[in-house]
Amino acid sequence: ELSCNLLKKETFMEITYNLTEEDFLHFNMFHLKHSKSAIQSLNVQRFLTPVFFILMAFLLSKFGNIPFLELFIVFSITSILWIIFYPWYFYNTVTRRMKKMFKEGKNVGLLGEHVLTLNDEGMVESSVNGQIKVNWSGITDFKKDEQYFYLYNSSVSAYIIPKRDLNNSEEVENFLKGKVSTI
Incomplete structure (x- = not known):
């Protein structure tokens, strides 16, 4: 599910998605x-x-x-x-x-449900392992293909967002492009 709330001072978006082993294989x-x-x-x-x-x-x-x-x-x-x-x-x-x-290995927190909250300052990824907060300056690149968005946080790893779980992937893409291009 995707919800986008526009507040006077801050824009944020919350994305809930599930990651599978296939998602990681596809990313690699x-x-x-x-x-x-x-x-x-x-x-x-x-x-x-x-x-x-x-x-x-x-x-x-x-x-x-x-x-x-x-x-x-x-x-x-x-x-x-x-x-x-x-x-x-x-x-x-x-x-x-x-x-x-x-x-x-143990893949708890890597696979399964994730909630990604995006705002003007950065993003917070929540999973069963806890939360990770990343400023937009910590995102080095934004890439996509037909099935996924990738927010690279290093040259070899990225936050994987499957488009299948999004109601409006264009809205998410526009939001991400606007934030990542400010890097």
């Missing part, structure tokens, strides 16, 4: 796909590995007494498949590892 995939360092790492692994494949073809032909052309064809096909399918493998591996980490 969003972050990986938009992080310059993650994209760079993916591309290095994606395109540098085939160079090693071709180098292996050369070395095996030199020292293994196997015709270079045969090895080159095999390693070239392997390289092409690597380039095509490596991003899927990369993201799938990250997802599996994150699911495993969720099963390892």
Whole structure:
């Protein structure tokens, strides 16, 4: 539920939403796909590995007494498949590892119901673990996709607001853009 009350001196908005493991998985995939360092790492692994494949073809032909052309064809096909399918493998591996980490630890307060109260000074997030107050200066970036709003409080973590729980996501987006742009 979303309620927005306009007072003469202060504007505030209260958002109640539930976070699931899928929400965190989605955020981490969003972050990986938009992080310059993650994209760079993916591309290095994606395109540098085939160079090693071709180098292996050369070395095996030199020292293994196997015709270079045969090895080159095999390693070239392997390289092409690597380039095509490596991003899927990369993201799938990250997802599996994150699911495993969720099963390892206690996630009380991370998952479940959250209430986010936004006002002119900042926001207060309430969950079963208590409350966290953050001034707008503590929010470093505002990003969104089709399903979520992300209020980054560091380069690798954010407050995740699922749009599915909002009555009026445009109103929330306009409010957040106005506050985060003042940083």
